[in-house]
Amino acid sequence: MKWEDLRKSRNIKDRRGQRGSRNSMPNFGGGSNRSGGMGSSLLWLLLGSGGKSKWILIAVVAFMLIGGGGSGLFDLGFNTDNNVSQTQRQEDVLQNDSLAADTTDAEYEFLSAVLGSTEDFWAQEFERYGLEYRYPTLVVFSGSVETEGCGFGTTQVGPFYCPADETLYIDLQFYRDLTxxxxxxxxxxxxxxxAHxxxxxxxxxxGTMDEFNSARQRMSESQANALTVRLELQADYFSGVWARYVEGEGILERGDIQEAMQAAHAVGDDTLQEEAYGRVMPDSFTHGTSQQRQEWFMRGFESGTIEGGDTFNTSID
Ligand SMILES: [Zn+2]
Structure with missing residues (x-):
């Protein structure tokens, strides 16, 4: 991708080398209701009693971040390693802090350019429907990070989006991990x-996320997982829609789409589970198979607009 000359977004924050403090309280939602759901009310209850419960709260947040559900955090889906306890993870993170800081400014600039390009595209796409696109923030961190509404994120969770603070969180270490x-x-x-x-x-x-969260409350775990797959495939579709815009700008390079397809394959539930456990468990899929993720990215790329991306009312196979 010929990104060097693209406008760089200003909505990017560099928090590399800063550790999310585990001794201070995250702001659970503030004035926003978007973090929503049972997760938040539970957190507020725990917050109210102070003292010792602070540590219970942190444990609850940690549990939710790692996949206990209900945190409202949306990741890429590559983390299947549920066998490691949260305590172990936190220790890994602390030990990795010094290692994780060696990301380069070129990578940071690249993210600013990609974010800027998504801003330009989505502002224009929303305008077609008479809507206003509110720009998200992108926080680049290393090791661990404190969100405003989704608790703590760590490198191990992978890149993720927190709806409560409308922020994407990315550790550039993931760029290396992809390779x-x-x-x-x-x-x-x-x-x-x-773009995902x-x-x-x-x-x-x-408003799709609000609908998703309320629908999920009334479902069994495997039904909720199946719905999550549809949400995730739509994010892949939107990623493809943006890629089409990039192509139109004349800045795609040979092999770029293949790179995206390779990444979509790598983060498929079946591929990840096969690697982690040597078998696949379709009931536990939350992001879709490698084939589905590639398919929906490509559908977005071919269509180039939001239309055609209703993964909730279409067969996704
Ligand atoms: Zn996702």
Whole structure:
């Protein structure tokens, strides 16, 4: 992707080298109701009693971040490692802090350019429907980070979006991981990831996320997982829609779409579970198979607009 000359977004914050403090309280939602759901009320209850319960609260937040559900945090889906306890994870994070800070300014600039491009595209796309696109914030962190409404995020969770503060959180270490661990190298692999998280922001602005959260409350776990897959595939679709815009701007390079497709394959539930456990458990899928993720990215790329992206009322197979 020829990104160097693109407008760089100003809605990016550099929090590399700062650790999310585990001794201070995250702001759970503030004036916003968007964090929503049972998760938030539970957190408020715990917040009210202070003292020792602070540590219970942190444990609850940690549980939710790692996949206990209800935190309202939307990740990329690559983290299948549920066997490691949260305590172990936190220790890993602390030990990795010094290692994680070695990301370069070129990568940071690249993210600013990709974010800027998503802003330009989605502002224009929303305008077509008479809507206003509110720009999300992108926080670049290393190790761990404190959100405003979704508790703590860590490198291990991978890139994620927090609806409560309308912010994408990315540790640039993931850029390396795509190449080294997930066999998905190239700048457009990372661009696909950023555009996927921006896709969750679009869902948040369109009210899809609120509907999703309330529908999920009334479902069994496997039904809720199946609904989550549809939400995630739509984020992949939106990523593809943006990629089409980038192509129209004449800045795609040979192999870029292939890089995105490779990344979409790498973060498929079946591929990840096969690697982690040597078998697949379709009931536990939350992001879709490699084939589905590639398919919906490509559908978005071919269509180039929001229309055609209703993964909730279409067969997704
Ligand atoms: Zn996602």
């Amino acid at each position: 080294n661990q997930y066999d998905a190298p190239g700048d457009f692999a990372m661009a696909y990831v950023v 998280e921006v896709g969750h922001h679009v869902q948040n602005l369109l």
